[in-house]
Amino acid sequence: MSVLDWTFIVLLSSAILLLLCGFLCLFLKMKYSRTYRLLQKKQPKNKKKRKKWRQHRRQLQKKAQKSLRNMVLLFTFGLLFFVASFYARYYQLTHLNAADGEIIVQTYFLVDSIEKxxxxxxxxxxxVGLKDKFHSMTAMLVSYGSQPPSTGLSTAGQQRLSKYYANTKEFGMNLNSQTIESLEKKETIANYLEDTKKLKNSQKVIFKQFKVNESALKQKK
Structure with a gap:
């Protein structure tokens, strides 16, 4: 599992534990308050017993107040952890992990280089002078395109990446199979340039969906 998976699990587990402890404090507070009210109705007439009665009443009051403070703190932190856990999950659903990010970046540069x-x-x-270069770059495209997207992404995100990876792999395999003679044909080159255009359009959609900074990538070209 990824770091975000563990972060979500730890935060959610902590939130549940804190909320359960908060409910326990609520139960104790209600118990002490009820006992305090019952004790109020049973004030002894004996002076010595009345002193013990007051001490016991103060102890119950302090315990009830302490339980109330603990309950508020536990509920507050429990809710904060609960919100944080779902933010971590939301971030995981809408952002690329390291592996997918590497694939997107590398295929971005490869497609751009092939297009040029x-x-x-x-x-x-x-x-003839570019055949070996094409072979190397298309082999890398096929390798990257064969990888499955992260299962931590949303269903829509996984589907979009799967389609892009499949198109990248198919493009790499097709271009790699071309002979020098076929690459000398203008129609063949025009078709592959159209394919690179489609791949770049897919990249732009992915960049927008997963908040990838394309401007920063352009500066690295």
């Missing part, structure tokens, strides 16, 4: 090389071929460069 395809444009250079379209502008007259010889594909």
């Amino acid at each position: 090389d395809l444009i250079s071929i379209q502008n007259g460069a010889k594909p």
Whole structure:
């Protein structure tokens, strides 16, 4: 399990424990208050017994007040931990973990690099000099695209990443299978440039959904 998984479990478990202790303090407070009220009705006439009666009454009053303070503190911290646990879960559902983040970043750079090389071929460069480079980059795309997305994400997030990974893998496999002769055809290059455009559009949607700073990535190119 990831750090966020453990954070959610620890916070939620702590919240439940604190709230249970808070209810215990509430029960004790009610018990002491009830005993105090009953004791009020049984004031002894004997002076010696009345002194003990007052001491016992003060003790019950102090215990009731202490239980009330503890109850308020436990409920307060219990609710805070409860809110924090669900914020941790919400963050996990809406943000990429380290593995998915690495895949998105690396495929972003790979697709961009492949697109530039395809444009250079379209502008007259010889594909023979780029074949080995294509082979290396497409192999990496296939590897990244074969990974499953994190199960900690929301269902919609997992589906979006799964589709993007599958498209990335398919693009890498198809481009890797092309011969030098086929890469010399303008139609082939145009088709693959259209594919890179679609992948980049998918990346933008993912960046927006998972709050990835694309501007920071562009500065690293």
